[in-house]
Amino acid sequence: MNSEAKSRSxxxxxxxxxxxxxxxxxxxxxxxxxxxxxxxxxxxxxxIVAATLSMGLLSDGNLAVVDNLRAPVLxxxxxxxxxAIGPVEPLIRSVIYGEIVYVNSDPGxxxxxxxxxxxxxxxxxxxxxxxxxxxxxAGLMNMLLIFDAWDIAIGRKE
Amino acid sequence: xxxxxxxxxxxxxxxxxxAFLLADKRRRLKYGFSLWGILVAASLGLSLLMYPFS
Numbered sequence: 001m002n003s004e005a006k007s008r009s010x011x012x013x014x015x016x017x018x019x020x021x022x023x024x025x026x027x028x029x030x031x032x033x034x035x036x037x038x039x040x041x042x043x044x045x046x047x048i049v050a051a052t053l054s055m056g057l058l059s060d061g062n063l064a065v066v067d068n069l070r071a072p073v074l075x076x077x078x079x080x081x082x083x084a085i086g087p088v089e090p091l092i093r094s095v096i097y098g099e100i101v102y103v104n105s106d107p108g109x110x111x112x113x114x115x116x117x118x119x120x121x122x123x124x125x126x127x128x129x130x131x132x133x134x135x136x137x138a139g140l141m142n143m144l145l146i147f148d149a150w151d152i153a154i155g156r157k158e
Numbered sequence: 159x160x161x162x163x164x165x166x167x168x169x170x171x172x173x174x175x176x177a178f179l180l181a182d183k184r185r186r187l188k189y190g191f192s193l194w195g196i197l198v199a200a201s202l203g204l205s206l207l208m209y210p211f212s
Contacts, residue, residue, distance in 0.1 A: 041178050048175045055167065130164050137168070141175055148179060 014154050021153035025146040026086050032149025045145055052138040053085060060122050061131020063093050066103045075104075081139040084146070089139075096122070169197040 025032025030046030033039075064078030079102060083089055094100045097115035106112055112120060122128055151157040177190030 044174070044178045048171050048178075052168075052171055127160070134168065137172070141172075144179065 018150045018153040021149040022146045025149040026084070026142070028086065029142045029145060032145060033152070036149060036152040038152065045141075049085075049138050049141050049145070052134050052141060056131045056134030056138060057092070057096075059127040059131030059134060060125040061133070061135045062119055062122050062128060063089070063096075063135060064132075065101060065116070065119065068103075078136060081136050081143070084139040084143040085135075086142065165201055166198065169201070170194050173197060 021032040021035050023032075024035050028046070029049035030042040030044075033042035033045060063082045064075055066072075066079055067075040085092075090100050093102075097118050099113075099115045101113065101115040101119075104116060106116070148157070173194035174186075174190040176193060177186045181189035
């Protein structure tokens with residue numbers, strides 16, 4: 001095997017390692033860091049993201065839905081941020097709203113589906129706004145963790 | 159009071175998150191507590207500046 005082919009195969013291995021670290025980080029916050037050997041950081045990150053997520057749920061926070069009428073761009077970014085929490089996000093969505101809903105099909109709010117009615121009702125609860133911020137921040141934190149795990153896995157960062 | 163509690167908690171979580179993300183092993187605690195103090199002081203300072211407009 002010549003040196004060019006060898007470095008190309010090494011690159012592929014490194015990229016595979018980076019992708020695996022990123023996917024693991026998305027699946028479980030901190031798992032990407034555990035995979036690359038940063039055990040202490042993995043535990044701390046898991047605890048911080050879990051605490052932020054728990055605070056969001058305990059404060060009756062709402063997960064974002066796409067609202068093409070009032071905030072077409074921002075609402076999509078919020079949904080992306082929520083999805084960065086991991087595969088647990090759709091599960092949380094189905095538990096608190098009764099179904100997995102991502103789009104506000106009736107932005108006017110005249111004939112909302114039961115799930116969106118539930119979401120609207122939660123938004124009037126006392127600490128709901130705080131909770132929604134916690135949920136958004138938990139997703140953003142995990143998004144950075146995914147990139148950080150990738151960087152460590154490919155050797156760009158220690 | 160609840161608002162202050164949430165501010166302290168969220169800024170604490172974020173401070174230690176960034177401390178573990180960015181600082182090296184020996185400086186993490188110092189970095190975390192410093193960032194927490196800065197975030198809380200800046201938030202209180204901004205809220206006092208905005209008080210006349212509330």
